[in-house]
Amino acid sequence: MNTVVIGVIGADVHAVGNKIIDYVLTEQGFNVVNIGVLSSQEDFINAAIETDAKAILVSSLYGHGEMDCRFFKEKCEEAGLGHVKLYVGGNIVVGKQDFGEVEKRFKTMGFDRVYPPGQKIEHALCDLREDLGT
């Protein structure tokens, strides 16, 4: 069974989306390790190491996601998690910005998949299956 780590990054306490992701992915046969809200990059990384996770799904709804996600990929590399897929989604930037631009920025930061506000988890589920080859 594939393990994925999910959580809400930074000083963000929005728990609803996090619960939905947990519910859907568990139902679809993933071993979901949910580290919950107010999680730091280190929390995600430590959880992924111990549980041998194949992907890390980062949520952020409060607009500061871009700051919270800086150097996340580099830290993963440092921790030997270079192979772990990195997803991010939610209201990940401040204000209304062109999503194409936002996606580009986050991909440059090392994220494999970037989702705009209002994206359904089912969409990410398809990508996850494709990326993990299941």
Place this chain on the structure above:
Amino acid sequence: MNPYLLVDFGSTYTKLTAVDLEGEYIIGTAKAPTTVETNVLDGYDRAFKYLINDHPEIKEISGISACSSAAGGLKMAAIGLVEELTVEAAKRACLGAGAIVKKIYSHHMTKHEARELSEADIDIVLLAGGTNGGNKECILHNARKLKEINIDVPVIIAGNKDATDEIEELFEGTGIEYVIVKNVMPQLKKLNVKEAKFAIRKIFIEKIIEAKGIKKAEEKIGEIIMPTPEAVLQAAELLSEGFEDEEGYGELIVVDIGGATTDVHTIGEGFPKRTEVILKGLEEPFAKRTVEGDLGMRYSANALLGNVSNYEFKKYFEEDDKCNHNIEASLERRAKNVDFIPETKDEEEFDKAIAKICCDISMSRHVGHVEVVHTPLGNMYYQTGKDLSGIRYVIGTGGVLINNKEAKKILKQVNKKSNKILELRPTNPSILLDKSYILSGMGLLSQKYPKLALKLMKQYLM
């Protein structure tokens, strides 16, 4: 009269406590230097003679229970994967079982670390790493390293269950003694140390006691059932929780300031007390023990200046203390002469300052901390560790402490401090002293007579 004897083979003293099971009181206590080098029974016999001299009314002993921390106590190495997670879980299993954690390794052990481990003076290795179904490559690597050095002390395997078959195959036929128990961290941040603790105690009883030359004692007094610190922890747990209709004291702390280490035990959940506080980190054990190897009155006195500066040290002297203490020299004297007993007022004052530092810093390390996070929804707080602000009782034990006239003043160091505002320390607990040194004995007694042990503690801790 129906006297029952409790024996604690300590590192310096063999301590006896005689309890009357019928009259429900402590008949008396006695101690004599521990004699591990020759025959451990010599020290015991001498202490027993003192006891009988003082209490000739003891004619016959109906039963004996014993614990031991002699010959350096139980020394362990803890191995895990991530420091904050399985390494910490492994450490807590060791500490909860009454061991001193001498060596700690995280991630993949290097050849150098493996060599260091093989040369280290330890009694048991606890090998953890990975949640169940999680990372198993690391624990396998570390198991191979243990095989390479042909580890000659028992190994307790308490990691990812998916790896246990392979480890078993690896160790088969090598002569390595091992036992497989449940993972200390089966799921992320879930602590499960019960089986590992039990395995540690079993090995301690079956093997370690013999290796330390204490086995001889068993001919006379029966099985030595646990390491002393575990007995103290069990006594504390009983005193906190109560037994049947005999009420306990609720959440409490036991501080044991010794010559080499300072142990802090807390019994209590320590959950956040406010809704805007979010708990972080690994789950805390209900009965938690921490051991500070660099905080002690004698053996580790020299390490104190690594923890506080000279300037900070002076703040622990009493305001009316006019003596111009030479801090370095006084510490050095105590470290070199571990049997040092203060004779003058100044020496006593200096000892008091050391004890205060041990108490204060060990508390800082044991207690939970909060950290402020500014969110769009206002301030939120992270709590790591236990919130002990509501603790009602603090109990002091340990030779130096209970012999000090101002022991209660020393123990006040556990309280909330204006310069350590983010530490979740007790606010205003009642302070009790283990004057007759009965805590470990009561832990032993509680195995068979919990209610009596509880009653006696409530009576004799003051």
